[in-house]
Amino acid sequence: MKRIGKLIRTAILLLMIPLLGGCWDRTEVNDLALIMAASLDAGKNGTIELSVQVFTPNQTSGGGSGINSSDSGSDTFIVQSASGTDFADASSRLQELLPRKVFWGHGEVFVFGEQLAKKGIIDQMDFLFRHPQPRERAYVFISKGKAKDILSMNTRIERDSAETLREMATLSVGTGVSLRDLNDMLTGRAKAAMVPLIEKKEGPGGNVFPYISGAAVLKGGKLTAQFSDMLKRETQLIRGELKVFNVTFPVKENKGREDGLMSVRVVKCRTKLIPRIDRNRWSVTVRVEGEGGVLQNASRANVMKPAELPRLEAQLNQEIGQRIESAFRLIQREAKADVFGVADAFWRKYPKQWTKEQKRWNEIFSEIDIHAEANVKILWPGFSGKSFK
Structure with missing residues (x-):
């Protein structure tokens, strides 16, 4: 009986070995479309236009094959857009346009367009918190004009506009507001929040780059007012964040x-x-x-x-x-x-x-x-x- 028991335990262990492997459901990096930033704009007939900044490795660096980035004029990213009835629908349509599986886990920045913000962003934020991949520490911005234009900028100092905005938000003089911060403020007792307002600025040589020009006030999830950069700092001071x-x-x-x-x-x-x-x-x-x-x-x-x-x-x-x-x-x-x-x-x-x-x-x-x-x-x-x- 003891011998039979040992054989049974050995058989069970042998059967469990294939289940211990961690690579059965693996996804190679070369099969992922790494989303570095995303923007949402108000589309036609009440639709939502989703634009994403997809990281593309430089093919000349020997780091694997990258997606053709000729559309954006950069060798590090492309911008792809899709429209849908809401964030989730636009995301599924976006997947149909990309040859790689969309991965939100590297997203650093989410930008909401001015027109969409005036209608309200709470319904669209539900996707970001319900989906398991987006980071709660990703930064949120409101753009003057279309948010898609912010993603398309080819900045010179940083890798892309997403990295530029992330660095500006993390500076001690910045007004970085994460998805989690925004959620806490909009669902708090006051149900109001102040989010960095960004727009395009033209520099020497015709270079265009994003910069934080002020602050946008959201009340009940809707854009109700815009203020200057100086007022933004005083607000941070009152909130104890400066x-x-x-x-x-x-x-x-x-x-x-x-x-x-x-x-x-x-x-x-x-x-x-x-x-x-x-x-x-x-x-x-x-x-x-x-x-x-x-x-x-x-x-x-x-x-x-x-x-x-x-x-x-x-x-x-x-x-x-x-x-x-x-x-x-x-x-x-x-x-x-x-x-x-x-x-x-x-x-x-x-x-x-x-x-x-x-x-x-x-x-x-x-x-x-x-x-x-x-x-x-x-x-x-x-x-x-x-x-x-």
């Missing part, structure tokens, strides 16, 4: 006369939203703290003198506070969308009042009082010491 930034402000003498400009680089920035409800009046204080170093001094102020620093710090903090309040009021007035996360601050501190009034949040937000308190200390005067003046 850890390093520069501030240029006019230095005033004791008599109030302007004495020139000074630029300070603020680091280790910390932002806190302090909500308050007083007799049914809702207000929020934006408190900013950090440390700064002088980048440029075009005034007569001597930053090497400790006695001068309190005066300069007061003027610096006043400038920061004014920028925060102006940005908040502008979005409050024109976009009427809570892109700052104020709703979450009230929910944490006043859960009962928030639960009672959450249906009126858009109305309440448009009337909230804003006050900014900045406390940035100038700790580094720079290497040159005194001003040349």
Whole structure:
């Protein structure tokens, strides 16, 4: 009996060996169409136009065979488009146009066209989160004009426009918003988000490249307003996402006369939203703290003198506070969308009042009082010491 048992166990192990191999369902890289970036535009008759940037290895590098890239004028990518009733339908039609299996796992950038964003992007985002391949860390942008034009650009510094946008989004001064970030904001309590706005810019020699020109406000998944690059930075600061930034402000003498400009680089920035409800009046204080170093001094102020620093710090903090309040009021007035996360601050501190009034949040937000308190200390005067003046 023992011998029969050993034979049975041995037979079972032998039968399991073929199942342990990991290559039975393999897909070779040469059989994949690697999607580096994708764009969605509003098509004709309510359709969706999907465009993808497909990576094509350089055939002269000995790295395998690549897809012919003559259409885009580049040896690293092609742009292919397909239309459908929605993202999923356009994706299936796109597969019919490519000789390789579409693979979304390398996607770094997703761009939504301006016209489609005005109609709404939530329904199309459902495909990206339901499909197992797209990265939640891929960056999202809104383009002025057609998003397809952004993918077709042949940039010179980076490999392609997708890599260019990814690098810009990851910089400390960028406004990178990932798919996961966008989903959290649009499904959060305020149901509003701010996404980088990109457009084409022509450089020397006729070269065209993408750049972040401002910010787009999405409310309920629809594009409702567009703002400048400066406002984008203040929004990041209020949200606590901007850890390093520069501030240029006019230095005033004791008599109030302007004495020139000074630029300070603020680091280790910390932002806190302090909500308050007083007799049914809702207000929020934006408190900013950090440390700064002088980048440029075009005034007569001597930053090497400790006695001068309190005066300069007061003027610096006043400038920061004014920028925060102006940005908040502008979005409050024109976009009427809570892109700052104020709703979450009230929910944490006043859960009962928030639960009672959450249906009126858009109305309440448009009337909230804003006050900014900045406390940035100038700790580094720079290497040159005194001003040349």
